[in-house]
Amino acid sequence: MASGANRVDLDGRPIKPMTICMIGAGGFIGSHLCEKLMTETPHKVLALDVYNDKIKHLLEPDSVEWSGRIQFHRINIKHDSRLEGLIKMADLTINLAAICTPADYNTRPLDTIYSNFIDALPVVKYCSENNKRLIHFSTCEVYGKTIGSFLPKDHPLRDDPSFYVLKEDISPCIFGSIEKQRWSYACAKQLIERLVYAEGAENGLEFTIVRPFNWIGPRMDFIPGIDGPSEGVPRVLACFSNNLLRREPLKLVDGGESQRTFIYIKDAIEAVLLMIENPERANGHIFNVGNPNNEVTVRQLAEMMTEVYAKVSGEGAIESPTVDVSSKEFYGEGYDDSDKRIPDMTIRNEDSLI
Numbered sequence: 001m002a003s004g005a006n007r008v009d010l011d012g013r014p015i016k017p018m019t020i021c022m023i024g025a026g027g028f029i030g031s032h033l034c035e036k037l038m039t040e041t042p043h044k045v046l047a048l049d050v051y052n053d054k055i056k057h058l059l060e061p062d063s064v065e066w067s068g069r070i071q072f073h074r075i076n077i078k079h080d081s082r083l084e085g086l087i088k089m090a091d092l093t094i095n096l097a098a099i100c101t102p103a104d105y106n107t108r109p110l111d112t113i114y115s116n117f118i119d120a121l122p123v124v125k126y127c128s129e130n131n132k133r134l135i136h137f138s139t140c141e142v143y144g145k146t147i148g149s150f151l152p153k154d155h156p157l158r159d160d161p162s163f164y165v166l167k168e169d170i171s172p173c174i175f176g177s178i179e180k181q182r183w184s185y186a187c188a189k190q191l192i193e194r195l196v197y198a199e200g201a202e203n204g205l206e207f208t209i210v211r212p213f214n215w216i217g218p219r220m221d222f223i224p225g226i227d228g229p230s231e232g233v234p235r236v237l238a239c240f241s242n243n244l245l246r247r248e249p250l251k252l253v254d255g256g257e258s259q260r261t262f263i264y265i266k267d268a269i270e271a272v273l274l275m276i277e278n279p280e281r282a283n284g285h286i287f288n289v290g291n292p293n294n295e296v297t298v299r300q301l302a303e304m305m306t307e308v309y310a311k312v313s314g315e316g317a318i319e320s321p322t323v324d325v326s327s328k329e330f331y332g333e334g335y336d337d338s339d340k341r342i343p344d345m346t347i348r349n350e351d352s353l354i
């Protein structure tokens with residue numbers, strides 16, 4: 001299938017092989033996207049990252065049928081003069097590079113802002129100046145909190161979807177105060193989105209912005225002390241997996257009341273491939289990518305994971321499977337949270353990216 005012969009886009013036109021400059025190709029999303037592009041399409045990938053452990057299996061030259069179609073460049077985009085040349089060589093640039101674990105936002109706000117805004121600036125500039133298409137990865141976190149979260153807990157309007165469903169072209173971005181440094185990430189992401197959008201409006205940059213809603217799957221994050229720093233705090237799935245493996249109670253931050261919708265990485269990647277191969281439909285748009293029908297509270301997630309782990313490991317659950325912790329204790333000063341994240345999927349569907 002790798003040759004991709006006779007592949008057509010959503011309008012029935014043959015898809016021409018392209019060269020993609022993928023920045024952050026060695027991360028969780030990048031590794032799955034590279035895998036998809038290598039196994040199912042004829043496209044070439046210039047894979048840029050500081051690490052390549054997660055795509056090693058795609059780079060082994062002799063063993064894979066796509067050798068020659070993926071090229072790894074060990075580059076830190078903060079300071080590497082090769083960046084513009086690589087963007088120029090490609091038809092499309094995809095920027096995935098970012099610090100994106102909440103434990104960093106309030107504890108390393110400068111790194112967070114630099115990584116998500118300042119470091120992304122040259123990528124946008126080079127794409128705009130060289131008339132290259134850009135797919136920029138943003139985040140569902142740009143929505144911040146829902147409008148409904150400001151209503152009293154028992155207010156009937158909290159059940160009205162217009163108070164909580166997150167829609168790309170309508171919902172406002174609602175962040176906490178500057179002291180709540182959790183929002184340093186969302187704010188940096190919002191500003192780079194605005195810049196990309198403005199480059200499109202004023203200078204004709206062809207762009208697509210992707211807002212992932214809690215994509216999960218293999219190669220995501222790390223287990224502290226096993227494949228990452230022992231004092232590191234990954235996202236919730238890896239935190240809970242770590243607790244289960246160590247037979248510790250799962251820590252529910254501020255009661256585990258926050259809600260998330262999760263989607264399997266390979267389903268989300270399908271949507272990204274459609275954006276890559278259907279530029280006329282995807283250009284100029286911001287797309288939520290998530291599953292609105294898969295919502296749980298963090299507490300429910302803890303219960304589900306405890307149950308599944310007991311089944312697969314054969315070990316009974318520990319006496320107190322969960323414990324409540326305050327966000328200050330768990331993340332430190334300046335943490336705050338998104339209460340609920342239901343993506344509206346109309347835009348993606350209207351553009352028939354389904």
Ligand SMILES: O=C(O)[C@H]1O[C@H](OP(=O)(O)OP(=O)(O)OC[C@H]2O[C@@H](n3ccc(=O)[nH]c3=O)[C@H](O)[C@@H]2O)[C@H](O)[C@@H](O)[C@@H]1O
Pocket residue numbers: 100101102139140141212213214215234235236237239240250251252253254256258260298337338
């Ligand atoms: O994966 C994603 O798409 C999103 O993940 C993170 O956002 P968030 O969902 O808040 O990240 P998690 O660290 O997975 O936290 C989810 C919830 O679990 C809670 N949590 C986390 C860890 C833990 O041990 N216990 C616990 O209760 C957090 O307080 C939060 O309410 C990123 O900030 C987003 O950019 C990204 O888009």
